[in-house]
Amino acid sequence: MNAPVIGAEAGYAGAGSWSMATSWRYQKSDRHFRGSDEREERQAEGSEVINRIHMLELAFTKTFSDRWSLTFGIPYFMMERSNALRDPSLPPNQFGNAPVVARTKTQARGIGDITVVPRWWAFDPPAHPNSNLALGFGVKLPTGENNVQDTRQVRVDTPGTTAEPFAVENVVQTVDQSIQPGDGGFGIILDLQGFIRFGRNKGAAYLTGTYLINPSNTNGVATYRGNNSSLLPGAPGSEAIMSVPDQYLYRVGATWFPTSKLGLSLGGRREGVAVHDLIGDSNGFRRPGYAISVEPGMTYTAGPHTFSLLVPIAAYRNRRRSVPDLEVPPRHGDAAFADYVIIFGYFRRF
Numbered sequence: 001m002n003a004p005v006i007g008a009e010a011g012y013a014g015a016g017s018w019s020m021a022t023s024w025r026y027q028k029s030d031r032h033f034r035g036s037d038e039r040e041e042r043q044a045e046g047s048e049v050i051n052r053i054h055m056l057e058l059a060f061t062k063t064f065s066d067r068w069s070l071t072f073g074i075p076y077f078m079m080e081r082s083n084a085l086r087d088p089s090l091p092p093n094q095f096g097n098a099p100v101v102a103r104t105k106t107q108a109r110g111i112g113d114i115t116v117v118p119r120w121w122a123f124d125p126p127a128h129p130n131s132n133l134a135l136g137f138g139v140k141l142p143t144g145e146n147n148v149q150d151t152r153q154v155r156v157d158t159p160g161t162t163a164e165p166f167a168v169e170n171v172v173q174t175v176d177q178s179i180q181p182g183d184g185g186f187g188i189i190l191d192l193q194g195f196i197r198f199g200r201n202k203g204a205a206y207l208t209g210t211y212l213i214n215p216s217n218t219n220g221v222a223t224y225r226g227n228n229s230s231l232l233p234g235a236p237g238s239e240a241i242m243s244v245p246d247q248y249l250y251r252v253g254a255t256w257f258p259t260s261k262l263g264l265s266l267g268g269r270r271e272g273v274a275v276h277d278l279i280g281d282s283n284g285f286r287r288p289g290y291a292i293s294v295e296p297g298m299t300y301t302a303g304p305h306t307f308s309l310l311v312p313i314a315a316y317r318n319r320r321r322s323v324p325d326l327e328v329p330p331r332h333g334d335a336a337f338a339d340y341v342i343i344f345g346y347f348r349r350f
Helices: 040-045 323-327
Strands: 018-034 050-063 068-086 100-111 115-121 131-140 149-155 168-174 187-198 203-213 218-222 241-243 247-256 262-273 289-302 305-310 313-319 335-349
Touching: 018 040, 018 313, 068 149, 100 149, 115 187, 247 289, 289 335
Parallel strands: none
Antiparallel strands: 018 050, 018 335, 050 068, 068 100, 068 115, 115 131, 131 187, 149 168, 187 203, 203 247, 218 241, 247 262, 262 289, 289 305, 289 313, 305 335, 313 335
């Protein structure tokens, strides 16, 4: 965003200028929720899924006039997923489940889906130095791989019995949707970013919102979820194929500038995956839901350089029922959420 809210010294970008922004995001997702209820037994018995996600993003913005700019965003992912393996031949644990005896890990890395977003200031910047609203309408290109495969271990069962000794074999399968670099669909990006300064430029309020419309229904990639006919493609409640879901992120908050270089912020954040897409069907496997977080942060600006740190801390998490869940009530899948996210950024204006 070319707004003078990222740091006390930063003004609007001038026509013909350009900027570069890099960011690193890390999260560890291992707290399971079904609806807003946490499934605490998952961590107690050691069966929780553990996702570790590192995302690096590089963005270039070219400013063509006082009001128009264009941003290219290129993400790169490094992700790992750890799943529990149970042994049903052993006595049940305290929760009545087969005990966890091992874990298996899969990984994925690569360039994600590239975004191209033109933005337009709703009000003339020279006449509105202390407040404005930017509107964006762009595209997401399916440049990220959506069918990454890796070797994982699976339990070997003898049909009709649970008394055999625990044994595993290595198989090559598509990794889980949550660690795929891309979703396989073209997307439409709706974007809104606004700010207003107050208190003789010692404070500022901000508002941002991004909604990704994914018109595609499914992407044709197998999930390997389920082992009976009810989960075959096209069957009611099928989760055999990955969905291409809509996603969103909304932020609102305020920043205080105690010095000409330092900014301290506090805000709220909601991000998630929609149950029903705005355009098209919403079949296939997805984990819809959202997290609401308290978002403290800070920025440090020196000339054209700005460094930022945000640490959204989850206050509420809700894994909603997907379309396949709704087709076969009372089924309600769960999802692993993070307790916090770390986002470090660097912005350079030229």
